[in-house]
Amino acid sequence: MPPMSKIATGLIHHPYTAPAGFAAPQPGVFKASTIFFPDVAALRSRDWKNKDGYTYGLHGTPTTFMLEERIATLEGGKHCVLVPSGLAAISNVDMALLSAGDEVLLPDNAYGPGKALAQGELKNWGIGHQLYDPMNPADLQARIGPKTRLVWLEAPGSVTMEFVPLAHLAQICREHGVTTALDNTWGAGLAFNGFDLGRGERRVADSGADIVVQALTKYPSGGADVLMGSIVTRDDALHLKIKLAHMRLGFGIGANDAESVLRSLPSLPLRYRAHDRAARELARWLGNRPEVAQLLHPAFEGSPGHAHWKALCTGGDAGEEGWAAGLFSVVFDERYSAAQVDAFCDALRLFKLGYSWGGPFSLVVPYDIPTMRNARLKTWPHKGALVRFSVGLEAAQDLRADLEQALGALAPPR
Ligand SMILES: *Cc1c(COP(=O)(O)O)cnc(C)c1O
Numbered sequence: 383m384p385p386m387s388k389i390a391t392g393l394i395h396h397p398y399t400a401p402a403g404f405a406a407p408q409p410g411v412f413k414a415s416t417i418f419f420p421d422v423a424a425l426r427s428r429d430w431k432n433k434d435g436y437t438y439g440l441h442g443t444p445t446t447f448m449l450e451e452r453i454a455t456l457e458g459g460k461h462c463v464l465v466p467s468g469l470a471a472i473s474n475v476d477m478a479l480l481s482a483g484d485e486v487l488l489p490d491n492a493y494g495p496g497k498a499l500a501q502g503e504l505k506n507w508g509i510g511h512q513l514y515d516p517m518n519p520a521d522l523q524a525r526i527g528p529k530t531r532l533v534w535l536e537a538p539g540s541v542t543m544e545f546v547p548l549a550h551l552a553q554i555c556r557e558h559g560v561t562t563a564l565d566n567t568w569g570a571g572l573a574f575n576g577f578d579l580g581r582g583e584r585r586v587a588d589s590g591a592d593i594v595v596q597a598l599t600k601y602p603s604g605g606a607d608v609l610m611g612s613i614v615t616r617d618d619a620l621h622l623k624i625k626l627a628h629m630r631l632g633f634g635i636g637a638n639d640a641e642s643v644l645r646s647l648p649s650l651p652l653r654y655r656a657h658d659r660a661a662r663e664l665a666r667w668l669g670n671r672p673e674v675a676q677l678l679h680p681a682f683e684g685s686p687g688h689a690h691w692k693a694l695c696t697g698g699d700a701g702e703e704g705w706a707a708g709l710f711s712v713v714f715d716e717r718y719s720a721a722q723v724d725a726f727c728d729a730l731r732l733f734k735l736g737y738s739w740g741g742p743f744s745l746v747v748p749y750d751i752p753t754m755r756n757a758r759l760k761t762w763p764h765k766g767a768l769v770r771f772s773v774g775l776e777a778a779q780d781l782r783a784d785l786e787q788a789l790g791a792l793a794p795p796r
Contacts, residue, residue, distance in 0.1 A: 409644060412443040413637040431625060440634040449640045450612075452647055453602070456571035457594045458578060459614035461621035464640070465633040468567060468597025471611030472496045473503075475563050475593055476532070478627035482508030485529040489516035489546065490761045491539025493565055494754060515759045516546035517687065519554055526558045535591055536565040537694075538680050538687065541749050541770050542762065543711050545680035545687030548574075548694065549582030553589045561620070564591035570601040572654050573705035574694045577616055582694040592620060599738060601707070604646040604653055606741025608639045653775065657708025661773035664781055665710040668771075673718065673789055675766050679710035708773040709739060711749075716765040717795035723767035724748055729788035732781055739772030744781055746771055 404410075417436040419425040430441035433450075442450075450462040465471050476499065480486055486504065488497055490513045500511035510529065515521040516539065526533070533555045538545040548564070555562045564576045574581070576594035596602070598610040613628075615621040662681060669677030677684070680691035681704060696704030714723050727735065733746040748769050755762045773781065 408641075409445060409448050411637045411641045412445045414439040414443055417443075430629065431622065440632060441629060443637060445637050445640045445644070446635060449644050452644070453571075453596075453598070453612045454614050456602075456647075456650075457566065457596070457612070457614040458571070458575040459594060460616045461614065461618070461625075463613045463621070463624055463628050464598075464635045465611040465613065465628065466635055467609040468493075468565075468595070468599050468611040469495050469499075470633050471595040471597070471613050472534075472563075472565070473499055474611075474613060474624060474628055474631060474633055475595060476500075476504060476509075477631065478624045479532050479561060479563075480504065480509045481531075483529065484531040485510040485512065485527065487512050487514050487522065487525055487530060487533045489514060489534060489536055489539065490756050490759050491516060491542050491544060491546075492534055492536050493540045493567075496534065496565070513756045513759060515761055516551060517544055517761070519547055519550045521759075522551055523554050526554070526560060530558070530560050533560050533562050534565065535562055536568075538568060538691070541711060541754070541768070542751060543678040543680060543685065543709070544761075545685075545691040545694075547583050547687070547690045549579035549589045552579055552591055556589065561593070562591045563593040563595060565596070566594045567597040567600050568707045568709065569695075569705075570650065570654055570707065571596065572651060573700075573707065576614075579694065581698065583690050592617065593624070597740075598643055600740030601654055601657070602647060602650055602740075603643050604650070604740060604742070605642060606738060606743060608642045610635055610639055610643060654705070654707070656775055657773055658706050660775075660778040660781065661708035661710055661771070662706070663778050664771070664773060664785065665712075667782060668712055668785060671789065673715055673792060673795075674712045675715045676713040676764060677710065678712065678768075679706070681706045709770065710773075711768050711770040713764045713768050714766040715795065718767065718792065719796060720748070720750070720767045722793055722795075723769060726788050726792050727769060729791040730784055731787075732776055732784040733771065742775040744772060744774035744776055 428437040430437040433447050454462040465474050512525050514525050537548045552562050566576045577590040579589050594614045596612050598612055613624050665679045679685050727746050727748050733744045736745045751762050751768050
């Protein structure tokens with residue numbers, strides 16, 4: 383038996399290396415904080431800005447490079463940077479592009495924590511922001527000024543589901559030379575191409591966002607057990623700016639999380655379609671109930687921005703049915719109090735109370751919209767309480783029965 387010291391060193395510096403050429407369906411999971419260089423010259427000439435080689439665990443491994451390439455393909459872009467959450471994708475973009483004295487414009491119906499970041503840290507760092515009415519391109523146009531460096535786009539709006547005129551908004555920014563970043567979490571890279579909005583209501587060939595971010599946390603992961611975000615670009619210089627900020631901020635992702643998303647990606651189109659079909663079936667049924675005053679789902683006529691959704695997300699490969707995420711909201715008749723609507727949500731059994739959608743479980747959340755929207759912009763016309771549904775992968779008839787029993791438990795209106 384060799385002495386103890388030999389075993390300790392031998393377990394670390396072992397001569398065996400596995401043969402090359404291992405081929406299997408899933409890529410390897412490479413975990414590393416450090417990466418070995420063959421010699422000092424290689425260490426000194428290291429360059430972490432591209433995928434030619436490896437320099438440091440934070441800057442990429444074969445596993446994260448592979449996921450970056452697949453997400454870039456999904457979004458129709460060229461470069462991808464992965465970050466630890468969808469919100470980190472938003473903050474990485476803000477921090478890469480904005481400095482003290484600059485201004486960023488956000489849609490009034492943007493993902494809430496992105497607005498909170500502008501109202502908190504960005505403000506503390508001397509970066510201004512304004513909210514614009516995304517259903518009114520003239521309002522965006524009027525707010526773009528000499529300090530405007532970045533405009534956020536999102537379709538449909540968070541929770542209230544208005545499908546905004548994306549192509550028109552992006553075109554206005556392009557005309558003013560202002561960079562645009564689109565939060566494409568709802569579309570998941572499937573419903574439409576964020577870099578090419580030319581199919582949209584404007585039909586302008588090169589109208590698209592400059593940056594497309596996504597919370598991979600939602601549909602690409604699909605398991606409701608991973609947090610991750612992506613930032614995709616086509617422009618090399620813009621990518622480098624984002625990559626530099628990413629490197630300085632230290633927004634690395636874990637190999638196991640990358641593995642989970644890589645494993646889920648092949649079924650993404652099938653799952654998205656299944657969520658979509660079930661959601662439309664339930665939305666159609668619930669929207670016709672007497673308790674409901676307004677259905678908010680962009681694929682339905684009478685839902686705000688339906689024509690914009692139709693122009694961008696139907697036709698071509700998408701067919702007449704088009705693509706939509708499995709999300710919708712309803713506004714209850716104003717005769718039902720907020721407390722009654724809360725009790726309806728509590729009465730649901732299969733629909734769980736929870737925010738982060740995209741997984742197999744159906745979810746429900748009641749929202750108090752007037753507190754979430756800018757009163758001056760008057761973008762919210764309704765009086766009744768709103769409930770947002772995220773439809774999972776359960777059998778649609780079971781979900782409908784659950785909605786039916788919870789509506790049955792609703793006390794009579796005021
Ligand atoms: C969930 C979500 C995010 C944030 O993703 P996290 O990974 O939860 O931080 C950003 N934008 C949209 C539209 C989202 O739905």
